[in-house]
Amino acid sequence: MSTPSRSTPMDLAAAAAMRGVRGANPLVGAVLTAPDGAVLAVGHHRGRGTAHAEVDAIARWEAARAADPGLAALDTAAFDPADLTLHVTLEPCDHTGTTGPCSEAVLRAGFGALRYAVADPTGDDGGGAARLSRHGVRVEGPTGEAAAVALTARWRAVRAAGRPWVTAHLAQSLDGNAAAADGTSRWITGEASRHHAHEVRARVDAIVVGTGTVLADDPRLTARAADGAAAARQPVPVVQGRRRIPADAALHAAHPVVLQTGERDPHDVLAAIAAHPGPWPHGRRAEHVLVEGGPHVLGAWFSAGLVDEVMAYTAPLLLGAGLPAVAGLDVGTLADGIRLVPDPAEGGPVKALGEDVWTHLMPAP
Ligand SMILES: NC(=O)c1ccc[n+]([C@@H]2O[C@H](COP(=O)([O-])OP(=O)(O)OC[C@H]3O[C@@H](n4cnc5c(N)ncnc54)[C@H](OP(=O)(O)O)[C@@H]3O)[C@@H](O)[C@H]2O)c1
Numbered sequence: 001m002s003t004p005s006r007s008t009p010m011d012l013a014a015a016a017a018m019r020g021v022r023g024a025n026p027l028v029g030a031v032l033t034a035p036d037g038a039v040l041a042v043g044h045h046r047g048r049g050t051a052h053a054e055v056d057a058i059a060r061w062e063a064a065r066a067a068d069p070g071l072a073a074l075d076t077a078a079f080d081p082a083d084l085t086l087h088v089t090l091e092p093c094d095h096t097g098t099t100g101p102c103s104e105a106v107l108r109a110g111f112g113a114l115r116y117a118v119a120d121p122t123g124d125d126g127g128g129a130a131r132l133s134r135h136g137v138r139v140e141g142p143t144g145e146a147a148a149v150a151l152t153a154r155w156r157a158v159r160a161a162g163r164p165w166v167t168a169h170l171a172q173s174l175d176g177n178a179a180a181a182d183g184t185s186r187w188i189t190g191e192a193s194r195h196h197a198h199e200v201r202a203r204v205d206a207i208v209v210g211t212g213t214v215l216a217d218d219p220r221l222t223a224r225a226a227d228g229a230a231a232a233r234q235p236v237p238v239v240q241g242r243r244r245i246p247a248d249a250a251l252h253a254a255h256p257v258v259l260q261t262g263e264r265d266p267h268d269v270l271a272a273i274a275a276h277p278g279p280w281p282h283g284r285r286a287e288h289v290l291v292e293g294g295p296h297v298l299g300a301w302f303s304a305g306l307v308d309e310v311m312a313y314t315a316p317l318l319l320g321a322g323l324p325a326v327a328g329l330d331v332g333t334l335a336d337g338i339r340l341v342p343d344p345a346e347g348g349p350v351k352a353l354g355e356d357v358w359t360h361l362m363p364a365p
Contacts, residue, residue, distance in 0.1 A: 009033050009087040010117055014147035016044040017053065017089050022309050022345050023165050023203060024048045024287035026152040030057040030088045032111070040064070040084065047203055048282060054092050054102040058109050082112035089148035091120040091141065092128030103128035107135055116141035117148030121156050154308055154362065163270050164289045167204065168298055168307045169197060170325045172314055177322030178295050183216050185323075192354030193313040195226050200311065202231035205286035206259075206273055210297035211241025220254040221292070233281035235290065240269055240297050266304040299328035302338055309343055310361040313353065339364040 007015075009031040017029030025045060030053040032041040041064060043057030051059065092102035092114070106114060106128075114132055119142045133139045158165050171189045172178055179185035187194065201207060202223035213219065223231035237251050239260040245251065251258050257279065261272040273286050280286050291301045301307050312325075331337050340361040342349035351358040 008145070009037075009039065009085075010089065010115070010143070010145045010148055012039065012042060013053075013087050013089050014117075014145070014151055016042045017148075017151050018044075018344050019347055020045050020345065021047040021203065022155070022343070023167070024205075024282065026090055026155045027345055028053040028088065028090045028151075029148075030054045030086060032057050032061050033085050033087065035083045048288075052093065052102045052105075053090075054086060054088055055105045057086065058105055061109075080112075081110035084111045085113040085115060086111050088114065088116045089145075089151055090118050091116045092132070093120060094127035094131050101128065103131045106132060106137070111137065113138040114140070115143055117143050117145045118152060118156075121159055153365070158308060163306075164205065164273070164285075164287050166289050166291060166301065166306050166308045167200065168291045168301060168310045169200065170293060170298060170310070170312050171197070172312060172325040173317040173319040173322065174314060175318050175320070175322075176325050177319040178293060178325040179216075179323040180319050181321045181323075183323070186217065188317060188319075189313045189315045189356050190354040191226075193315070193356045193358065196353055196358060197311075197313065198224050198231070200290060201235055202233065204235045204288045204290040205280045205282055206238050206289045207235045208238045208240055208269065208289060208291045208297065208301075210294055211239055211243040211245070212296060213292070213294040214239055214241075214245055214249060214251065215243065216294070218250045220250045222254050235281060236276075236278065236286070238269065238273060238289075240264075240266075240300075264300070266301045266306050270306070293325075295323055295325060295327035298326045302326060303329060305363070307363065309345075310340060310359075312359045312361070314357045314359065316355055341365070 013029035013031040017027040020027045025048045028045040030043045031039055034040055041057045041061035043053045043060055045053045086106060092106055094101050094103045114137050116129060129139050129141060170178060173188055207221045221237040222234055237255055237258050239245055242262045245260060259276055261269055263269045263272055291298060341364045343360040343362040346360060349360045
C-alpha cells in the first residue's frame, strides 16, 4: 500500500516563493513551524524594496497572534519562540539593503532553529546563517531540497555572471506579429495588458528598445498607473542602434537621461549600461533590464542567450503579412529553435488579461 506524499515545510516555502516576481531579487519563501510540525505562518518575498520572506512570515505570525487571543494564550503558555523553527528557501541575508538584515529580524523574533535550503551566493549579502549560529540559533543548511534549488538557479547564474536580470516583453497578434505590414502597432494588445506591462516597467532599472521602435513609435517608455499617473521610480531608457534619435523625440521630454549605444551585441549593451552612472532608479547600478523590442533587438537578445524570462502578451487579432514579433533569429530547422518552458512564478505561467493572454516563459534549463 502506498502512503500519500506529505508536503514538507520546505515544499510549502518553495510554493509560496513562486507567488513572487522575478527580477533583481530572488524568489524566496519562508515557513514557521511548531515543535509538532504544525505550520504557524507562511511568507514570501514580493520583489525588490518589499519585505524579505523571513520578515513577511514573522509579520504574518505576529498578525495571527494579535488577531486570535487563543493563539496568543497558546503562544505564551506553550510556544516559547525558542521552540519554533523557521524554514527558508534561501539563507537569510546579513546586510542592510532597501530592507534591514533578515538575520537580525530572526534573532529579534527569538526562534530557536533555522533550516535553509540554498546558501546565499552573494558576497555582501550572505553570512546570515553564520551570524545566527554565533547567537545560539540551531542552524541546518544548506539542505539542498530540489524545489528550493530550482527557484533561484537562473538568478544565481545571473548573479555569478555579474550582470542584470533580463526580462523580454513582446506584444503580439495571435499570428505572431509585432506590427501590421505598414509598421503600425498601437495598440495590438488591450488596456489590461498595457497596465500589466507598465507595472513591470515600474520595477526595472532600464528599458532597452532599438532605434527602429523609437523612430516608428516615438514611445515615452515611462511607467504609468492605469489613471496615467507616473510611477515614483522611472526606468532609464536605453536605445540600441546607430541612427540619430530626433531632438524632439518623446523620450527626451519624458526622461532626464536617455542612453543610446551603437553596440550591436547585447553583451556590449549590458557593458555600456554597467559603465553608465545612471541615475538608476534603484541604487548604484542597473540590476534589472527590460527588453521591449522591437523585433530585431529582441531577436539579438534571444540569440545572445541573455533573456532570463519572457512575458508575451497575445491579442485575439490576426495581422497576416505583418512584422514577426521576434526577427533575425538564425533558425533554419525545428531542432535549432530556441526552446522555452513555462515559468510558474507570479501565480502561474498563463493569465487572462482582458481579452489578451499573458504567457510567462523562461529558457529551458
Ligand atoms: N508589438 C510590440 O511589442 C512592439 C514593440 C516594439 C516595436 N514594435 C514595432 O516594431 C517595428 C520596428 O521594428 P524593428 O525591428 O525595426 O525595431 P527595433 O528592433 O527596435 O530596431 C531595430 C534597429 O535596431 C538597431 N540595432 C541595434 N542592434 C541591433 C542588432 N543586434 N540587430 C538588429 N538591429 C539592431 C538597428 O538600427 P540602426 O541602423 O539604427 O543601428 C535596427 O534597424 C515598428 O513597427 C514598431 O511599431 C512593436
